[in-house]
Amino acid sequence: MKILLAYTSMTGRNEKIAKYLADYLESKGSKVTLQEMVDADVFEIVDYDALIVDTYTYNDGEVPEEAQDFYDDLKDIDLERTKFAVLGSSSKEHLHFGRAVDYFTMMLNSSNGEQVADSVKINQDPDEGDFKRVRILGDYVLASLK
């Protein structure tokens, strides 16, 4: 099974989470393409069995600037029920905790994706409980592909 894991990370937390999830999915037999969102092409998503988006949130609850093109391109595509899940570390110290996770979740649903796991928001550095939630998200993605 081919999974595209597109992530964006400024200070490294989401990069670490994305790599952890990629390793987990590969340990279960999937082929994962781990790509920074700035290099990812929305129009290639349909070549994959599933898409996972991992993002932080910036400014007043915004999608990070370097992820904006990817986000905007989603408005123009039919995902043809491609399976997807969204997660990300952001911070409860900000008013709009993890709002970019919500935006991506809504956008991917609007673009005719099939959400296969609840979105996961992580507060700053992931702890053991967070890594467990990340693995569960991965398990739901894998189960949807069987």
Ligand SMILES: Cc1cc2nc3c(=O)[nH]c(=O)nc-3n(C[C@H](O)[C@H](O)[C@H](O)COP(=O)(O)O)c2cc1C
């Ligand atoms: C200027 C600035 C604005 C931020 N705004 C938000 C925000 O509105 N909502 C939120 O949940 N987190 C916000 N954050 C927190 C980041 O999303 C959080 O630190 C995240 O873990 C960074 O992930 P990264 O290490 O992958 O870059 C902000 C951080 C900075 C530096």
